Amino acid sequence: MSVLVFVEAANGKIKKAGFEGVTYAKNTADQLSNSVTAIVFGNADAAEVSSLGEYGATKVLHAKGDVFNNLDAGAFTSAVAAAVEKENADVIIFPFDNSGKAIAPRLSAKLKAGLVSGALSYPTTSGGFKVKKNVFSGKAIAEVEITTAKKIIAFTPNSVGAHKASGSASVEDFAPSVNASKIKLLEVKKQEGDIPLPEAELVVSAGRGMKGPENWAPVEELAKVLGAATACSRPVADAHWRPHHEHVGQTGIAIRPNLYIAIGISGAIQHLAGVNQSKVIVVINNDAEAPFFKAADYGVLGDAFQIVPKLVEAVKKFKASQN
Amino acid sequence: MNILVCISQVPDTTSKIAFTDGNTKFDTNGVQYIVNPSDEWYALVRALELKEGGGGIVTIITVGNADVDPVIRKALAIGADDAVRINSDAKDSYYVAAQIAEYAKTKSFDLIITGNQTIDFNNAEVGGMIAELIGWDYITPCNKLEVNGNVCKIESEVAGSTRVLEAPTPLVISAAKGMAEARIPNMRGIMAARTKPITVVEPAAVSPQVKINVFELPPAKAGVKMIDPENMDELVKLLHTEAKVI
Numbered sequence: 212m213s214v215l216v217f218v219e220a221a222n223g224k225i226k227k228a229g230f231e232g233v234t235y236a237k238n239t240a241d242q243l244s245n246s247v248t249a250i251v252f253g254n255a256d257a258a259e260v261s262s263l264g265e266y267g268a269t270k271v272l273h274a275k276g277d278v279f280n281n282l283d284a285g286a287f288t289s290a291v292a293a294a295v296e297k298e299n300a301d302v303i304i305f306p307f308d309n310s311g312k313a314i315a316p317r318l319s320a321k322l323k324a325g326l327v328s329g330a331l332s333y334p335t336t337s338g339g340f341k342v343k344k345n346v347f348s349g350k351a352i353a354e355v356e357i358t359t360a361k362k363i364i365a366f367t368p369n370s371v372g373a374h375k376a377s378g379s380a381s382v383e384d385f386a387p388s389v390n391a392s393k394i395k396l397l398e399v400k401k402q403e404g405d406i407p408l409p410e411a412e413l414v415v416s417a418g419r420g421m422k423g424p425e426n427w428a429p430v431e432e433l434a435k436v437l438g439a440a441t442a443c444s445r446p447v448a449d450a451h452w453r454p455h456h457e458h459v460g461q462t463g464i465a466i467r468p469n470l471y472i473a474i475g476i477s478g479a480i481q482h483l484a485g486v487n488q489s490k491v492i493v494v495i496n497n498d499a500e501a502p503f504f505k506a507a508d509y510g511v512l513g514d515a516f517q518i519v520p521k522l523v524e525a526v527k528k529f530k531a532s533q534n
Numbered sequence: 535m536n537i538l539v540c541i542s543q544v545p546d547t548t549s550k551i552a553f554t555d556g557n558t559k560f561d562t563n564g565v566q567y568i569v570n571p572s573d574e575w576y577a578l579v580r581a582l583e584l585k586e587g588g589g590g591i592v593t594i595i596t597v598g599n600a601d602v603d604p605v606i607r608k609a610l611a612i613g614a615d616d617a618v619r620i621n622s623d624a625k626d627s628y629y630v631a632a633q634i635a636e637y638a639k640t641k642s643f644d645l646i647i648t649g650n651q652t653i654d655f656n657n658a659e660v661g662g663m664i665a666e667l668i669g670w671d672y673i674t675p676c677n678k679l680e681v682n683g684n685v686c687k688i689e690s691e692v693a694g695s696t697r698v699l700e701a702p703t704p705l706v707i708s709a710a711k712g713m714a715e716a717r718i719p720n721m722r723g724i725m726a727a728r729t730k731p732i733t734v735v736e737p738a739a740v741s742p743q744v745k746i747n748v749f750e751l752p753p754a755k756a757g758v759k760m761i762d763p764e765n766m767d768e769l770v771k772l773l774h775t776e777a778k779v780i
């Protein structure tokens with residue numbers, strides 16, 4: 212038996228959620244006295260692929276084939292299912308990101324393997340296989356029991372972190388036979404910003420208090436000096452001040468970074484639902500009555516247009532002192 | 535184009551989230567229900583736009599008991615032609631997907647659209663499961679959809695990039711922000727919805743794959759520490775030494 216973990220690579224590097232996924236798989240496998248096999252998709256150099264061994268994988272299947280170029284969930288599902296069979300896997304781990312959302316449900320239906328999406332912590336495996344996950348957009352947590360023989364978990368990125376174990380992995384190429392895809396990828400347009408929001412540890416977010424898209428420079432600069440991703444409230448995305456993928460909240464994406472800085476956001480219940488799992492929340496708002504202060508760890512009362520540039524300078528000074 | 539839109543009933547976004555029976559059941563006391571936002575705002579409205587542009591039928595489907603009829607009427611009021619209710623509790627995502635797949639197999643839909651995620655269980659699972667069960671292609675999230683004959687052109691915004699994809703029907707997609715703008719039903723729609731048919735279908739025998747044992751509420755916050763706006767060095771210091779996040 213083994214625990215199989217889905218890992219993605221791009222531009223030669225394993226994605227961050229990949230290392231976290233192997234960590235998650237390693238913990239699960241240890242509980243079940245199993246070993247971890249990682250299946251890697253995408254282009255990554257050999258050293259990068261074998262480094263998954265340091266996180267607990269004993270074997271890596273590097274999936275290759277043009278059939279994956281169109282990013283068709285069906286092709287990935289078939290390949291992962293082939294790996295499940297080859298490795299005799301009874302638990303399969305995915306990150307709950309766009310790829311996990313596209314592939315894990317298909318695989319669940321294909322293998323008749325119960326799926327828990329958005330896991331917050333490792334499973335417990337004695338007395339039933341149970342996983343805790345977010346429900347009601349972070350307003351509650353549910354303990355879900357998987358009752359099928361095969362099990363799939365899609366974990367929330369940045370929930371358990373990536374931790375090195377000791378060990379090394381054997382690497383082999385894996386070219387399962389997968390039907391040609393009817394989906395064609397015509398183009399990939401790169402979005403601005405280098406840090407994808409769902410996996411970001413630090414997030415700088417701003418709302419309608421910024422008054423207009425032309426005022427985002429200080430927000431972006433703060434994100435840059437911190438090495439943070441940028442996010443926004445729903446009305447800001449609705450008004451096209453910022454791209455849709457930055458919209459966080461109950462009807463946008465839910466995130467749980469280590470630090471969430473909310474600038475000029477009132478903290479409506481639907482917004483909080485997507486960010487209230489952040490470890491630390493800083494709120495900058497000029498209205499002492501803004502509901503966000505009740506959900507914050509640190510608050511700064513005042514005009515964001517004055518405060519944010521000062522915060523940028525303070526962070527720069529701090530960063531310089533660290534070098 | 536013959537389109538099936540999957541909708542789910544969910545508690546209103548402002549609902550108080552509480553539990554009963556030793557935290558094993560959601561407390562429905564005083565809860566108002568709505569159509570799950572992405573099902574309504576994006577999936578249903580885009581389906582209606584496609585129908586208005588090129589003809590066809592928009593059918594909505596949900597798995598639920600008779601108490602979900604009010605949200606079905608709401609979706610009919612926005613403009614769906616007819617509705618199907620699979621007469622059962624929604625036991626888990628797989629159960630729901632399997633019921634919808636069974637129904638879809640008996641009809642000839644070109645497109646099945648779900649919302650990309652519900653605001654109650656946050657699973658994002660049903661669309662992909664339906665696709666697998668009926669053997670169709672699946673694209674999620676779908677932020678833009680144009681249809682030309684039997685070819686769908688889709689924009690999918692994923693972390694860091696936007697993918698432009700082309701796929702022939704039949705196809706399952708999960709709708710997300712950007713596909714359409716929310717519509718408010720008008721008086722005519724509300725009146726018409728009263729007489730539109732809701733077809734009730736008995737469920738197929740399907741075993742659920744997961745079950746919720748117990749709920750808990752996240753730990754409460756300790757309270758906010760206010761920082762002097764003139765002293766951002768202090769905030770940075772606290773984030774470093776106290777919160778240890780930078």
Ligand SMILES: Cc1cc2nc3c(=O)[nH]c(=O)nc-3n(C[C@H](O)[C@H](O)[C@H](O)COP(=O)(O)OP(=O)(O)OC[C@H]3O[C@@H](n4cnc5c(N)ncnc54)[C@H](O)[C@@H]3O)c2cc1C
Nearest residue numbers: 418419420444445460461462475476477481482497498515
């Ligand atoms: C069904 C439903 C779903 C929803 N889903 C979401 C969701 O997913 N995400 C989401 O964000 N919203 C969502 N909303 C909307 C939500 O209810 C709020 O309307 C929205 O979050 C408000 O955005 P905001 O805080 O940017 O704007 P506002 O509420 O207008 O708040 C702006 C804030 O900026 C402050 N401000 C103004 N000027 C300054 C200044 N110079 N310096 C500092 N502070 C300043 C103000 O004091 C105020 O607190 C949803 C609503 C509904 C009904």
